Amino acid sequence: MARVRFGTSIKIIAALVVAAGLAYLGLRAVTGQYLGPRSSAHLILALLDSQRVRSYSRGQYTNIMFLHHSVGENLIAQGQVRQKLTAAGYTLWDQAYNWEQLIGPDGKATGYSYNVPNDNTDPDGLARIFAQALFPVPVNTFSALMQHEVIIFKSCFPVSDIATDEQLAEYKTFYLGIREVLRKHPEKVFIVLTPPPLNPAETTAANAQRARAFANWLTSKEFLTQQPNVFAFDLFDAFAEANPAAPDYSMLRADYRNGADSHPNAKANETVAPALVDFVIQSIQTYRASNSLGTAR
Numbered sequence: 001m002a003r004v005r006f007g008t009s010i011k012i013i014a015a016l017v018v019a020a021g022l023a024y025l026g027l028r029a030v031t032g033q034y035l036g037p038r039s040s041a042h043l044i045l046a047l048l049d050s051q052r053v054r055s056y057s058r059g060q061y062t063n064i065m066f067l068h069h070s071v072g073e074n075l076i077a078q079g080q081v082r083q084k085l086t087a088a089g090y091t092l093w094d095q096a097y098n099w100e101q102l103i104g105p106d107g108k109a110t111g112y113s114y115n116v117p118n119d120n121t122d123p124d125g126l127a128r129i130f131a132q133a134l135f136p137v138p139v140n141t142f143s144a145l146m147q148h149e150v151i152i153f154k155s156c157f158p159v160s161d162i163a164t165d166e167q168l169a170e171y172k173t174f175y176l177g178i179r180e181v182l183r184k185h186p187e188k189v190f191i192v193l194t195p196p197p198l199n200p201a202e203t204t205a206a207n208a209q210r211a212r213a214f215a216n217w218l219t220s221k222e223f224l225t226q227q228p229n230v231f232a233f234d235l236f237d238a239f240a241e242a243n244p245a246a247p248d249y250s251m252l253r254a255d256y257r258n259g260a261d262s263h264p265n266a267k268a269n270e271t272v273a274p275a276l277v278d279f280v281i282q283s284i285q286t287y288r289a290s291n292s293l294g295t296a297r
Contacts, residue, residue, distance in 0.1 A: 079273020154193035
């Protein structure tokens with residue numbers, strides 16, 4: 001009898017282990033990444049906080065999410081983007097690197113991140129995010145972003161080091177794929193930010209020209225036509241030297257630089273932030289007007 005019970009217990013334990021393994025594999029497939037202790041904890045907290053996050057969406061397109069890295073982080077902090085949007089009646093959430101966690105409308109860390117796969121917001125990383133399956137709960141990055149009414153996203157300055165025409169074409173292919181996903185969700189507003197330019201110490205004239213060509217394409221009618229819920233702010237042009245005769249043309253402007261660092265300085269962020277906030281608000285107003293939703297606050 002003892003042997004029978006022992007054998008039955010082993011079978012039950014084995015079945016539970018197999019079930020747990022299959023559940024983990026399924027969840028890993030859904031999230032699109034390896035789930036370690038930290039990412040698993042963040043996933044649980046995101047699920048628990050989902051109702052609160054969604055409560056900010058009241059059909060007025062005031063619940064804004066911004067996916068970015070360090071340039072976006074500095075722009076928000078030094079340019080007071082959150083404060084400006086809050087004063088205008090909007091709420092801003094933002095996600096930089098996973099370890100920095102999702103930041104809520106109060107400017108404080110929520111205790112979890114949206115688990116961006118490999119912390120990759122380059123064009124290939126963004127394409128991977130937007131190719132994820134959409135679920136009604138934030139089990140992956142895309143589903144988490146889509147809890148919000150307005151989604152702003154950008155790549156960081158390393159993307160502007162475009163070494164070949166083939167690389168430029170590949171970036172465009174990634175964004176065309178992203179655009180197809182955005183087109184399928186007319187109930188959301190998407191705002192693309194072009195990648196910021198590089199410091200002259202970290203690029204070449206040819207690579208910088210390709211970066212400007214990429215930014216020009218993202219903000220062109222070719223990319224945006226027939227996409228009434230998709231808008232593009234030219235962050236590249238806002239930070240870049242605009243004089244074609246200048247040796248640092250299409251690179252980070254001299255007065256926006258600190259040494260060889262490609263991060264725009266405080267002056268740059270303080271100058272560009274108001275234009276970005278105005279663009280976000282105007283884009284929302286344009287979208288709402290086109291959908292007979294009245295005038296945004």
